[in-house]
Amino acid sequence: PLGHIGVLKNGVPIYNAEDAMSYNGQGIWLRNAVYWENDGMDCSKGHPAPNMGPGGLAQGRYHHHQNPVAFTTAGVLLSSICTLYPASSLYTPDPNAHSPLLGYAFDGYPIYGCFGYDDPADPNSGIRRIESSYATRNITVRETLPDGTVLQPAQYGPGVNAQYPLGAYIQDHEYVAGSGDLDEHNGRFCVTPEYPGGTYAYFATADADLNSAYPYFIGDTYYGEVANDNFGIPGPGNPATNVTVPGGVTDWTGNTAVLEQVNASLSVWPNPTSDQVRVILPEGTTELVLMAVDGRVLNTWRTPAGMLPVDLADHAVGTYVLRAQGANTVAVARVVRE
Numbered sequence: 257p258l259g260h261i262g263v264l265k266n267g268v269p270i271y272n273a274e275d276a277m278s279y280n281g282q283g284i285w286l287r288n289a290v291y292w293e294n295d296g297m298d299c300s301k302g303h304p305a306p307n308m309g310p311g312g313l314a315q316g317r318y319h320h321h322q323n324p325v326a327f328t329t330a331g332v333l334l335s336s337i338c339t340l341y342p343a344s345s346l347y348t349p350d351p352n353a354h355s356p357l358l359g360y361a362f363d364g365y366p367i368y369g370c371f372g373y374d375d376p377a378d379p380n381s382g383i384r385r386i387e388s389s390y391a392t393r394n395i396t397v398r399e400t401l402p403d404g405t406v407l408q409p410a411q412y413g414p415g416v417n418a419q420y421p422l423g424a425y426i427q428d429h430e431y432v433a434g435s436g437d438l439d440e441h442n443g444r445f446c447v448t449p450e451y452p453g454g455t456y457a458y459f460a461t462a463d464a465d466l467n468s469a470y471p472y473f474i475g476d477t478y479y480g481e482v483a484n485d486n487f488g489i490p491g492p493g494n495p496a497t498n499v500t501v502p503g504g505v506t507d508w509t510g511n512t513a514v515l516e517q518v519n520a521s522l523s524v525w526p527n528p529t530s531d532q533v534r535v536i537l538p539e540g541t542t543e544l545v546l547m548a549v550d551g552r553v554l555n556t557w558r559t560p561a562g563m564l565p566v567d568l569a570d571h572a573v574g575t576y577v578l579r580a581q582g583a584n585t586v587a588v589a590r591v592v593r594e
Contacts, residue, residue, distance in 0.1 A: 260319070261474060262367060264359035266346060268302065269319040270367070273426060273472050285398060285413035286426040289321045290468055299326050299338040300345035301468070322468035323370060323460040324358065325349060331465040349466055352383055357450050361458055363480030367473060368448060370462040372437075376446035377454070377577045377590045386444075388461040389436035390429045390470050392422045402430040429470045441479040442471050445547070453579055453586045454547070456480070522580050522587035528594045531569040533578075535589075537562055540582035547577045568593045 262270035275289035296303050302320045324346040327335045347356050347369060355369025368386075375381035393402065398413025400406050413427070414420040422428045431440045438444050443458040451457070456479055461469040523536035537544060544564060546555040554571065557564060566578065573593050580587040 260362075261478075262359055262361035264320065264324060264346060265357065268324070268346075269317060270359060270361070270473055271305075271319045271321050272474070273321060273470065275321075279413050279425065282411060284401075284407070284411050284427070288424055288426055288428070288470070290470075290472060291421075291424045293321070294335060297327075297335060297337065299328075299341055299343040300324055301327065322472040323349075323462055325369075325466075330462075330467045332467060334467055349462070351385070354379075354383060354449055355459075357448070358460060361474055361478060361480075362482045363478040365443065365456050365458060365478075365480055366448070366450065367458045367460060369460050370466070372446060372448070372459065375575070375590075376437075376444055377575060379447050379449075379452065385462065385464070386438065386459045387436035388442060388459075388469050388471065389432055389434065389438050389440070390442075390475070391432050391435060392470075393428055393430050395422070395428075398425070398427070401427055423470070431475070439479070440475050441477060442473065442475045443479050445552075447588070453581070453588050454577060522578060522589040524578060524589045524591055527589075528592035529568060530594055532565055532567050533591055535564045535566055535578060535580070537564060537580050538582070538585050538587050540585040541580045541587075542582045543580070545579045545581070547579065548574075566591075 259271055259274075259276070260269050261272050264270060271289070273288055273290060275287045275292055277287045277292075279285035279287070293303060301322050301324060302318055305317045305319060325348060326338055326343070326345040327333055328338045329345075329349055346358060349355065349369055349371060351371060353371065354373060355371040358367045358369060360366055370385055371383055372386040373379055373381050374384050396416050398416065413425060416422055433440075438459060438461070441458070442461060443456055445454060445456050447454050448457060458474050458479075460473055461471070463469045522538065524533050527533060535544065542558065544557045544566075545553055546566060547553055554576070555566075568576065568591070571593060576591045576593065578589045578591055
């Protein structure tokens with residue numbers, strides 16, 4: 257997606273990583289706004305869009321391309337603007353607490369700061385920095401794209417040097433599955449303070465120094481489906497927004513503003529188990545779901561409250577999530593198959 261991709265809880269728009277410009281204007285090597293526009297960011301890493309007249313870009317709208325925290329929260333400072341013009345930021349990262357809910361992407365899923373639970377299914381597992389699975393490519397020339405496409409000489413980007421270092425362009429990055437905590441959309445399925453029953457969530461990623469880490473908010477595509485009515489009618493001051501939605505996406509229909517509370521216990525035994533567990537379902541339960549920790553639904557039972565055996569023998573060794581839900585009931589338990 258290009259441009260406006262979500263909104264922070266204070267109403268400020270979230271933009272993607274691009275700055276709408278590319279090398280030689282070809283639309284191939286897209287400029288990374290966080291690099292090229294760093295000197296124009298304020299203390300809390302936001303700035304206004306250019307005012308390009310009727311029908312142009314965003315009409316000077318203030319927005320964020322990256323984690324909305326002060327430059328001074330990082331161990332290595334990338335800007336001195338806070339010395340000249342200090343300002344408060346949306347939040348301050350705390351390595352000892354789950355980061356707060358920052359806002360929502362246009363597919364309806366929440367966006368959090370850079371710290372989360374060590375085990376995505378266990379709120380008691382400790383806190384750590386949640387890492388992106390994107391990496392800077394190991395290249396010295398810009399002649400191929402991250403997907404392996406070999407370019408024609410006229411399409412080459414600038415050489416990698418001090419003027420055009422790695423990271424200056426979007427195509428300098430590549431997704432390396434399993435290298436971090438998050439998927440290609442820069443999210444994962446997990447429990448959070450606001451969603452103790454679990455949700456897919458994006459993270460505003462940061463590096464070890466707590467400087468923003470690519471892709472900053474979300475990856476090249478959304479995890480869920482973006483409804484067209486999330487965007488206004490095109491016209492002066494409100495141009496059309498281009499949205500790239502991949503095949504096989506999930507349409508989120510759950511709550512995005514009302515907190516869903518776990519309000520009943522879910523008893524599971526034996527846990528850990530080698531094959532089968534028995535689940536005591538709370539009164540009012542209408543559905544029990546077995547999920548992998550990445551959010552994939554493995555099995556669903558439509559059942560009244562009572563005791564239900566759940567067979568894990570056909571599933572690999574690992575951690576799973578059982579979620580019981582009714583009209584006024586949500587209960588969740590983590591299950592380990594040894």
